[in-house]
Amino acid sequence: MQTTAPERRQITAVSRPSDKAFQGVVTTGALSAFVVLALIAGFLFLRSTEVLRTFGFDFITRSKWDAGSVEDARAPQFGVAAMLLGSIIVSTMAMIFALPFVMGTSLFLEYYISRRIRFVLVSILDLMAAIPSIIYGLWGYLVLMPYASHWAASINKYFGWIPIFAVERENFDASPFVASLVLCLMILPIASSVTREVYSRAPQDQITAAYALGASRWGAIRAVVLPFGLSGLVGGMLLGLGRALGETIAVLLTLNLVFAVKFQVLASAGGNVASLIASRFGEAGPLELKALMAAGLVLFILTLLVNFGASIIVGRASRSTK
Amino acid sequence: MSISLNGSVGRGEFERTLKFSVADGEVLAVTGPNGSGKSTIIHTIAGLVPLRSGHLESDDAIWDVPDSQQWVAPENRTCAVVFQDLRLFPHMNVIANVSYGLRAHGVSKDEAHSRSTAVLARVGMSSFETRRPSELSGGERQRVALARALVVEPRVLLLDEPLSAVDVVSRAALRELLPEVLGSFAGATILVTHDQDDLEAIATRSLGLF
Numbered sequence: 001m002q003t004t005a006p007e008r009r010q011i012t013a014v015s016r017p018s019d020k021a022f023q024g025v026v027t028t029g030a031l032s033a034f035v036v037l038a039l040i041a042g043f044l045f046l047r048s049t050e051v052l053r054t055f056g057f058d059f060i061t062r063s064k065w066d067a068g069s070v071e072d073a074r075a076p077q078f079g080v081a082a083m084l085l086g087s088i089i090v091s092t093m094a095m096i097f098a099l100p101f102v103m104g105t106s107l108f109l110e111y112y113i114s115r116r117i118r119f120v121l122v123s124i125l126d127l128m129a130a131i132p133s134i135i136y137g138l139w140g141y142l143v144l145m146p147y148a149s150h151w152a153a154s155i156n157k158y159f160g161w162i163p164i165f166a167v168e169r170e171n172f173d174a175s176p177f178v179a180s181l182v183l184c185l186m187i188l189p190i191a192s193s194v195t196r197e198v199y200s201r202a203p204q205d206q207i208t209a210a211y212a213l214g215a216s217r218w219g220a221i222r223a224v225v226l227p228f229g230l231s232g233l234v235g236g237m238l239l240g241l242g243r244a245l246g247e248t249i250a251v252l253l254t255l256n257l258v259f260a261v262k263f264q265v266l267a268s269a270g271g272n273v274a275s276l277i278a279s280r281f282g283e284a285g286p287l288e289l290k291a292l293m294a295a296g297l298v299l300f301i302l303t304l305l306v307n308f309g310a311s312i313i314v315g316r317a318s319r320s321t322k
Numbered sequence: 323m324s325i326s327l328n329g330s331v332g333r334g335e336f337e338r339t340l341k342f343s344v345a346d347g348e349v350l351a352v353t354g355p356n357g358s359g360k361s362t363i364i365h366t367i368a369g370l371v372p373l374r375s376g377h378l379e380s381d382d383a384i385w386d387v388p389d390s391q392q393w394v395a396p397e398n399r400t401c402a403v404v405f406q407d408l409r410l411f412p413h414m415n416v417i418a419n420v421s422y423g424l425r426a427h428g429v430s431k432d433e434a435h436s437r438s439t440a441v442l443a444r445v446g447m448s449s450f451e452t453r454r455p456s457e458l459s460g461g462e463r464q465r466v467a468l469a470r471a472l473v474v475e476p477r478v479l480l481l482d483e484p485l486s487a488v489d490v491v492s493r494a495a496l497r498e499l500l501p502e503v504l505g506s507f508a509g510a511t512i513l514v515t516h517d518q519d520d521l522e523a524i525a526t527r528s529l530g531l532f
Contacts, residue, residue: 212370215397227411227413
């Protein structure tokens with residue numbers, strides 16, 4: 001049988017118009033996020049330059065916030081140390097409170113109940129994410145605070161010898177402890193949603209392998225689901241942290257703003273950067289407004305650093321389970 | 323301990339009615355073409371897939387009788403599985419993979435470690451304890467999976483095509499190793515294979531699914 005070689009074809013890598021159009025759309029979409037981010041950073045930086053130039057590094061390390069007075073010949077002083085520390089303390093406490101609930105909720109919904117009940121409970125959880133933060137704040141102020149103050153008093157009574165649980169005056173209302181409990185509830189839906197989603201993708205073949213080696217359900221979860229879902233848990237918690245760091249109104253309602261660096265989490269004094277901006281914005285003069293913009297810039301950088309750290313942790317955790 | 327199955331496994335067109343038993347020291351090879359339900363038998367005995375009808379029992383306990391809703395959970399069956407795709411835990415090193423089953427049964431960390439070390443020596447993997455599965459060749463992973471199943475001292479060992487995922491050289495080495503290891507294994511073994519050479523080298527009798 002005689003065979004002939006096929007004719008040589010010219011292969012080109014020229015994209016079709018539809019491919020080019022699609023590439024343009026997705027590239028624009030991706031770049032627009034960076035452009036918006038850069039515009040926000042640029043805006044905050046430009047508006048805060050004067051304050052940052054005047055106060056320098058003291059703006060970060062000092063905690064006094066005083067718009068000054070011409071009548072009293074008092075020079076303005078602006079520093080966000082107390083509010084920055086308050087943001088970190090309140091958000092970290094909220095994360096610590098939320099972690100067991102996030103893990104428990106995610107595992108319970110994914111591995112311990114039927115699909116039908118899961119659907120109902122997930123809907124309720126998603127609904128929690130849609131509740132406005134003012135509602136959480138009011139509920140925290142009117143309902144939770146009396147109980148939380150009582151709990152705080154008990155903690156102080158038995159663990160007051162630990163410096164962070166000590167108080168100077170026995171007033172436990174509107175403390176970082178109360179604010180962080182409210183924030184804990186607020187971050188629970190988003191953190192649980194992300195974590196549950198990742199837990200649901202845990203490799204089923206490895207779970208059955210664990211069963212086949214004699215593991216109980218909890219044993220299989222510990223061996224397979226938790227290591228596999230670590231990146232999701234970290235990602236979910238840090239998304240929650242992002243929300244907690246930027247939360248304004250709920251913190252404003254449940255935390256007594258005091259411009260002093262304090263580590264006592266049960267005392268009725270604290271603050272965070274977002275609530276500082278919200279509380280002073282309405283009555284601020286031109287210079288204080290710039291100082292509030294600088295505070296916003298600090299919060300913006302802090303949030304960026306947290307998210308950057310989160311993506312590194314998530315990447316490492318993902319690689320370790322592959 | 324012997325294991326006996328008299329009933330049907332699989333679903334729909336893949337459902338098969340079977341009757342067999344395997345005694346201590348025996349290696350029963352289950353053979354048949356792809357899709358004939360060989361792996362389903364392994365999964366059913368391990369409790370990962372329910373028996374459709376009939377009964378599955380060892381000589382000391384009833385494991386699965388759907389009609390009377392008797393069912394023993396996988397973790398309480400005295401068997402261990404080497405899966406076709408091995409299913410080693412990728413985030414654990416070799417020693418952690420092997421000692422996992424013992425730890426799951428409540429054995430102390432030190433004892434689990436020493437028993438795992440001994441079994442790894444039996445399968446020629448002593449110097450690989452700290453490596454992760456991704457750092458091993460196919461043949462080495464296969465040995466680790468075998469060690470992981472043997473270390474829990476099962477009464478029934480279930481091997482699902484244990485030589486199918488390795489290269490020719492590793493396959494020859496494992497074909498020598500398996501009879502040696504199974505020779506010192508006191509329990510019953512069920513081996514799923516579609517390779518005639520494996521059957522002749524390892525099994526004491528066979529069951530064909532055609």
